[in-house]
Amino acid sequence: MLQGIDISQWQNTSAVDLAKDFVIIKATEGVGFVDPTCDTKYQYAKSKGKLLGVYHFARPDLTGATAEADYFVNNTTGYWQKKEAVLVLDWESGNTKDVSWALAWCQRVENRTGIKPIIYMSASVIRSADWGGLVRGNYGLWVAGYPNKYNVTNPPVPAAGEMPYDISPWGFAAIWQYTSSAGTLDRDVAYMTREAWGLYAGKKKEAPKPAPVVTTKDETAVTDVDFKVVTVDDDTLNKGKQQVVQTGVLGRRTVVTRVTYTDGKETKREVISDKTVAPVDEIVHIGTHDPKTEPTLPNAPEEDSPISENNGETGQEPVSDVTKENWLRSLLTRFVKSPIFKALVQYIRDFWNMK
Numbered sequence: 001m002l003q004g005i006d007i008s009q010w011q012n013t014s015a016v017d018l019a020k021d022f023v024i025i026k027a028t029e030g031v032g033f034v035d036p037t038c039d040t041k042y043q044y045a046k047s048k049g050k051l052l053g054v055y056h057f058a059r060p061d062l063t064g065a066t067a068e069a070d071y072f073v074n075n076t077t078g079y080w081q082k083k084e085a086v087l088v089l090d091w092e093s094g095n096t097k098d099v100s101w102a103l104a105w106c107q108r109v110e111n112r113t114g115i116k117p118i119i120y121m122s123a124s125v126i127r128s129a130d131w132g133g134l135v136r137g138n139y140g141l142w143v144a145g146y147p148n149k150y151n152v153t154n155p156p157v158p159a160a161g162e163m164p165y166d167i168s169p170w171g172f173a174a175i176w177q178y179t180s181s182a183g184t185l186d187r188d189v190a191y192m193t194r195e196a197w198g199l200y201a202g203k204k205k206e207a208p209k210p211a212p213v214v215t216t217k218d219e220t221a222v223t224d225v226d227f228k229v230v231t232v233d234d235d236t237l238n239k240g241k242q243q244v245v246q247t248g249v250l251g252r253r254t255v256v257t258r259v260t261y262t263d264g265k266e267t268k269r270e271v272i273s274d275k276t277v278a279p280v281d282e283i284v285h286i287g288t289h290d291p292k293t294e295p296t297l298p299n300a301p302e303e304d305s306p307i308s309e310n311n312g313e314t315g316q317e318p319v320s321d322v323t324k325e326n327w328l329r330s331l332l333t334r335f336v337k338s339p340i341f342k343a344l345v346q347y348i349r350d351f352w353n354m355k
Contacts, residue, residue: 001160002190009037011184016045022190024053024088031063031071051197053086054079060101061094069108080113083202087117088142097129106139115202118142118174123165135169142175143167150179158189215261225251225276252277
C-alpha cells in the first residue's frame, strides 16, 4: 500500500514533501484552464522520487467530453508520453450522473495516449448511477470518502482493507482519498505497489528474464615434451662408475580444459586434468661416456683383462654376464640406428628388387 496526497494551485509546492510515496496534481479544467503551478509541482515531486499523477477537473455542464479530453491530453503531453504519470478524470462537478460523458472522456484519452485513465468520484456518486460501462472498459476507481476517525487534522493512515464503502460494480478501489481535513491537504492511500503504479501510468510489464543457459565444453591439447632420461646401473654406480644420460627423448603431455559458457559467452576456464606420460620405449644405456655430449658406443668389457680363475690375484672383479648382455644390447641398438645400418638395409632392398 502506498501513501500520498493530491494538490492543486491552492497548495504550496513544499506540500510535496509531506507525501510519502505519490503526488497527484491538477493539470487542467474544462477547455480553458491549465493550473499554472502544475509543472513546477510536478518537476519538484519528480526530483524527490515521488510517484506521479495528473488530473483533469471535468465540466460536463459546459463542454463536450471529447473536447475536454483533447484539452487534457494536449496539455499533459510531456507527462504521459514518458509513461510516468497516472491519468485521472476528476468527476465531481455538474451532472455527475452523466455516465456516457465520463465513459466518452476515458475512451478518448485512452485512444490518444494508449493509457487507461482512472476516474475519481465520491462514494455517494458511485451509488447514484450505473457505472458498469466504465468497469467493462477496465477504467479504475479512485474513491473519496471520509469516515469520522480520519476526517481530523492529523488523521491516522488507514490499514489495508479498511475502506468501508460499497463501490460496486467495481470490485476494488485503486486509490482511496480518506480525508480532506489534514490541514489544507487531501490524503490518499493507493492499494498497489510501485510497480503497479507504473502499469497504471502506461508502462509495459516486463517479461521475466529467462534463466541463463549454461553449457560446458572440454578442450583437449596434446603436446610433445622433451625428456632427459637418466639410466643408472646400481652395480656400477655404487662403485663410482658414471651414469649415462640420454637426451632428446619425447614424451606426451595431455591437458584437458573445461570451458564454461553462459548464454553463449565464455565465462570460466579451468584445467581439470594435466598428465604427462614418459616414453614407454625408453632405451637403457650402460657405459662410462660423458653425459654432456651425444652418447657414444660404450667400451666393450675386456675379457682378456688379467683376471685369474681364482678371482683375486690381480685385485679386479670378473666381468659379469649382466654387464656383457647390457653392452651387447646397447651396441645392437646403436647399430640399428646408425647410418651404416640404414644403408645396408637399402642395399638389400635394391638387390632384392634387381631379381
